[in-house]
Amino acid sequence: xxxxxxxxxxxxxxxxETVNDPEYPGISIVDLGLLENIKVNKIGEVVIQLIPxxxxxxxxxxxxxxxxxxxxxxxxxxxxxxxxxxxxxxxVNRVTAKAEKELSEKFTIxxxxxxxxxxxxxxxxxxxxxxxxxxxxxxxxxxCSGCNEIVETLRD
Amino acid sequence: xxxxxxxxxxxxxxxxxxxxxxxxxxxxxxYRQAVFDFIEMHANxxxxxxxxxxxxxxxxxxxxxxxxxxxxTQDEIGHAHLLYMIAADLKIKxxxxxxxxxxxxxxxxxxxxxxxxxxxxxxxxIAFLVDAAALVSQQAVFKNCSYGPYKRILRRIxxxxxxxxxxxxxxxxxxxxxxxxxxxxxxxxxNDWWWPALxxxxxxxxxxxxxxxxxxxxxxxxxxxxxxxxxxxxLLQGYGFTIPDSGLRRNKxxxxxxxxxxxxxPLKQTMVMGGPDSARRxxxxxxxxxxxxxxxxxLEKVSA
Numbered sequence: 502x503x504x505x506x507x508x509x510x511x512x513x514x515x516x517x518e519t520v521n522d523p524e525y526p527g528i529s530i531v532d533l534g535l536l537e538n539i540k541v542n543k544i545g546e547v548v549i550q551l552i553p554x555x556x557x558x559x560x561x562x563x564x565x566x567x568x569x570x571x572x573x574x575x576x577x578x579x580x581x582x583x584x585x586x587x588x589x590x591x592x593v594n595r596v597t598a599k600a601e602k603e604l605s606e607k608f609t610i611x612x613x614x615x616x617x618x619x620x621x622x623x624x625x626x627x628x629x630x631x632x633x634x635x636x637x638x639x640x641x642x643x644x645c646s647g648c649n650e651i652v653e654t655l656r657d
Numbered sequence: 658x659x660x661x662x663x664x665x666x667x668x669x670x671x672x673x674x675x676x677x678x679x680x681x682x683x684x685x686x687x688y689r690q691a692v693f694d695f696i697e698m699h700a701n702x703x704x705x706x707x708x709x710x711x712x713x714x715x716x717x718x719x720x721x722x723x724x725x726x727x728x729x730t731q732d733e734i735g736h737a738h739l740l741y742m743i744a745a746d747l748k749i750k751x752x753x754x755x756x757x758x759x760x761x762x763x764x765x766x767x768x769x770x771x772x773x774x775x776x777x778x779x780x781x782x783i784a785f786l787v788d789a790a791a792l793v794s795q796q797a798v799f800k801n802c803s804y805g806p807y808k809r810i811l812r813r814i815x816x817x818x819x820x821x822x823x824x825x826x827x828x829x830x831x832x833x834x835x836x837x838x839x840x841x842x843x844x845x846x847x848n849d850w851w852w853p854a855l856x857x858x859x860x861x862x863x864x865x866x867x868x869x870x871x872x873x874x875x876x877x878x879x880x881x882x883x884x885x886x887x888x889x890x891x892l893l894q895g896y897g898f899t900i901p902d903s904g905l906r907r908n909k910x911x912x913x914x915x916x917x918x919x920x921x922x923p924l925k926q927t928m929v930m931g932g933p934d935s936a937r938r939x940x941x942x943x944x945x946x947x948x949x950x951x952x953x954x955x956l957e958k959v960s961a
Contacts, residue, residue, distance in 0.1 A: 523820040559728030562721065563823060608816075609809045631742070632956070636735025636817060644742075649680055651742050651806065653813065 507545040508577040516571040523560050534595020545579035552591045554639040592657040613656035621645035677805045680746045692804045693747045700740035701766035707733030725824045743806040760943035762930040769853050771932025778846035784825035786854040792818045801875035833896040848901040856924045858882035890914045
């Protein structure tokens with residue numbers, strides 16, 4: 502007998518994608534690269550592995566709770582474990598182009614991709630770093646050389 | 658792309674059509690001053706709030722609360738950092754001058770930071786009542802804010818403050834479900850913080866309020882205050898706590914809560930640095946600024 506009673510990885514992925522980062526309402530944690538893996542067995546026991554941007558991030562518990570809540574609502578899901586992994590380590594390459602665009606347009610936040618110069622989300626001019634930390638551990642503060650905008654920059 | 662306006666009337670027409678002012682624009686002097694004063698007070702309040710939050714890092718009950726207090730401290734100080742930067746860009750005072758004015762008691766910060774948080778219950782009451790009051794007013798400023806850099810920073814601040822509020826709600830729930838001692842401690846905190854939080858919105862807006870005229874604020878103080886009252890009276894009563902207002906009553910026809918008369922004297926005192934904890938707060942902030950001078954110096958050398 503081969504009866505599928507469990508939710509599929511795709512179903513789970515789709516609901517996890519609806520969870521937004523509490524610091525960036527409207528931007529999915531999947532697009533920010535926090536989802537590492539989803540495991541589900543035949544009897545509906547789910548393990549969702551996430552990785553934090555920074556290990557001391559204050560949003561971890563809230564994100565885990567939100568992920569658990571949406572997943573538990575799926576039919577065929579019996580038990581959900583959300584696990585924060587220590588490795589791999591999150592880096593900005595995990596941020597999708599979609600999230601990069603949303604961060605820029607909705608929040609005027611740039612993304613620091615390796616050695617590339619950080620460009621101002623408003624006028625595309627180059628920026629200079631003002632301080633290594635801002636309101637969040639995953640963001641530095643830059644100033645635009647063109648329009649003087651204060652550009653918070655997501656970085657690893 | 659510097660824009661200028663022939664007269665204040667022309668400028669106001671531009672604002673009425675939803676115009677957004679940028680730092681490079683040749684804005685009217687009165688508007689520049691009003692925006693600056695508003696942002697400076699916001700920046701000062703974030704800094705004073707961050708310093709209070711910091712005091713609770715060693716005293717927070719448990720690792721989870723400790724983490725949230727650390728994160729909130731970083732948020733508030735970070736917000737102050739961003740706000741001081743855009744305030745300085747208005748070229749009325751330098752950042753150093755703003756700091757010196759704050760430490761000399763010459764510039765303002767929100768009334769709630771002129772009181773002392775004595776217990777963890779106070780800290781929870783602040784996270785619940787005061788943070789919500791601040792969020793309500795920031796959302797209203799954000800809605801129609803005519804000054805571009807401020808509007809963009811507010812969007813991020815609001816997202817983070819909304820996140821703080823989740824901690825506040827969670828902490829209240831824990832205290833409400835706690836022991837009798839915890840509940841009575843929290844009741845005392847409500848007694849102490851209800852009125853200061855309510856007064857954070859300020860007295861009723863004047864009909865000719867220029868902050869409203871220039872879209873620096875977008876809603877009248879009394880409307881924001883009432884929105885907060887309608888939300889928090891039933892919430893606190895629902896948890897079984899009482900509101901320290903003998904004049905509070907339910908208007909059944911209007912389906913609304915009506916409060917007793919507000920004594921504005923305490924608010925006035927805080928605005929002239931005469932609040933119960935004003936002097937200590939200001940000297941603590943000044944000390945902290947001096948003690949951290951070496952960090953700023955070291956960072957300047959690295960960036961240079």
